[in-house]
Amino acid sequence: MGKRKDNNKYYRIIEAATKIFAQKGFYQAKVSDIAREAGVADGTIYIYFQNKDDILISLFEEQMQMVLDNMMAELSPITDPSEKLTRFAQVHLKLVQENQDVAEIIQVELRQSSKFMKEYKNEKFAKYLNIISDIIREGQEKGVFRKEVIPGVVKRAFFGALDEMSRFWVLSSRKEYDINTAALQISSYFLNGIRA
């Protein structure tokens, strides 16, 4: 690895940006806000990142990697596809709960990323979604999920369901129900819905 990430300032800036972007949104956030939060000078940001866009992109990469690693680690010991799907829901909502800033940025800014970063292909996010479709396919092979179910549809529907749920959960001040309850409800809908 080059010197770019050796220094912990790189991560301090990512952390700071995560907080500030979550608070104000990408366009409302000023580079100097991030610098202040990170305890560095404005100019220092440009030693570690090419520009403001690059901060957001790097943030996505780093945080999505973290999420991916976490999810992989949680799912690897499980063999049963149904259990895997349920676990995915639980872990996803738990991660959201524990990293609300990250969650908010991914939910909000990810959506408009295509607007300001035409070229940015969010491959990590695609990988994350593919964990779901891989589970579906595995279940279909093992004969526990119906064959006519389209994995590419389920992965989006399932993720969308969790995502909308977590958005509500993050934004609402009074939490009417446990997030784990929501995870179990949602995965049960889908499991019942796609069971062979």
Add this chain to the structure above:
Amino acid sequence: MGKRKDNNKYYRIIEAATKIFAQKGFYQAKVSDIAREAGVADGTIYIYFQNKDDILISLFEEQMQMVLDNMMAELSPITDPSEKLTRFAQVHLKLVQENQDVAEIIQVELRQSSKFMKEYKNEKFAKYLNIISDIIREGQEKGVFRKEVIPGVVKRAFFGALDEMSRFWVLSSRKEYDINTAALQISSYFLNGIRA
């Protein structure tokens, strides 16, 4: 009759803004872009709208009203809750398909609305979601949906599933499958999942 709305310029600006916001996103869109697209002078915008934010808010209100009206009209003749839910999915995705600009704005900018429009409460959107929970509750009363299903979770999960699906559908250039197929798949997952 006030000067607002009784003139077609109001709607011409809304139309133009819908196109421009969808194309570039709210922050990247310049008021003068919208003016040019609408064929009016920059200053004219400010006769019909208080500021740039107000354009977006008004756009939400108008377009959500249109969506609401459409959905209500489509569902009113149906009595069976299961059929209603399926129809909701079909109509929603059809509306998205026919109003991609509107869909993109609602999906993308709606998310960050809380960031720049602290005071704006998107009541129309809440109403739209409540159509779903009303269907669920009705189904529970009629004994066709399971009692332990939480309507507030289903409405978000179901909408989220459709929304994520439609985002993909709108963004992807090559459409792998018919959007109606997706609608039927998703509603079937949920119907199987919550059936009594």
Add this chain to the structure above:
Amino acid sequence: MGKRKDNNKYYRIIEAATKIFAQKGFYQAKVSDIAREAGVADGTIYIYFQNKDDILISLFEEQMQMVLDNMMAELSPITDPSEKLTRFAQVHLKLVQENQDVAEIIQVELRQSSKFMKEYKNEKFAKYLNIISDIIREGQEKGVFRKEVIPGVVKRAFFGALDEMSRFWVLSSRKEYDINTAALQISSYFLNGIRA
């Protein structure tokens, strides 16, 4: 006279402008504010006045004429120069008191008139000041005022003294002393000061 002033709208606009300019100052006042106050359409203003500057100039002319006429009428019956000077002070401060809006505009906007109306020569104001120097000269001829007093200095000093006094009087909310008292004090200073 042409049709310009025949219509009472001309005077209604002058009245309105007097009020609005006094309230907000020339630059902060909007033409549409004046139109609303006068109960006419924005465009109507431009039938009676060439532009915003012209409103102010016309206002000066009209109001200064009124002030001049008033002062002349009050002084004409008096023959004694000392008494005239005292009366000038009293009438001036009374006029200020009764026409605070006019006073404020003349005091405030007159000062910067040279800035935005390079060509405008405020002849009426010069005439008004000359009433004072005429009194001084008359007094010198009659031997009641000292010869070495320079009329051109006295006219400015005397007017300036009254003007500063009236500015304070207009602006301060609680009036510590009667404005007539101030008039008498000031004229007594000058009379003692220049008496032969």
Add this chain to the structure above:
Amino acid sequence: MGKRKDNNKYYRIIEAATKIFAQKGFYQAKVSDIAREAGVADGTIYIYFQNKDDILISLFEEQMQMVLDNMMAELSPITDPSEKLTRFAQVHLKLVQENQDVAEIIQVELRQSSKFMKEYKNEKFAKYLNIISDIIREGQEKGVFRKEVIPGVVKRAFFGALDEMSRFWVLSSRKEYDINTAALQISSYFLNGIRA
């Protein structure tokens, strides 16, 4: 050390603003005019000042402080109240003569300050005026000025007389008489006028 003032750019901008405001008046002066005159970028102005109003306010504060300091230094060695008053007139008019830009701004913009700077209380100016009333009061205590003279009236009348005189002197191209002559005339009027 804050970033304000310790840099000479702060003063360069004040200087430039003094010139530009005197030339065109506050509202006609563009921030970019000031920036160009000061030899800095437009944005640099906003590092040292909050906004255009703040430039004017700061300018008042700085220049009035200068005037105050000067006047105090000139008067401090003098003990006789009459002589002090005369000296005040001389120094005031000399300062005006030497700082015509400053004088013009204080005379012109000070008047309308209440219009656009509701909250700004020009305390330095009040202090300056109070130098006069302090002299009057001192003279009354020493028995050289009449008791019935109201210091608050004299301070305004005297300042107003000098101010109107200096306005004329600054604006008129051909100077009919020496400014010192005017100072002596005016102070003699008042001294004769209020002498015990």
Add this chain to the structure above:
DNA sequence: TATGAATGAGAATTCATTCAT
């Protein structure tokens, strides 16, 4: 590497003035 003062392009908004009705 790190700094942060300086830059200046860019954008929202205002409002005097016009002109078709």
Add this chain to the structure above:
DNA sequence: CATGAATGAATTCTCATTCAT
């Protein structure tokens, strides 16, 4: 004459980015 919707030039202020130290 009167209207007031429409115009678009003009101006303040912001903030990502640079670069001399």
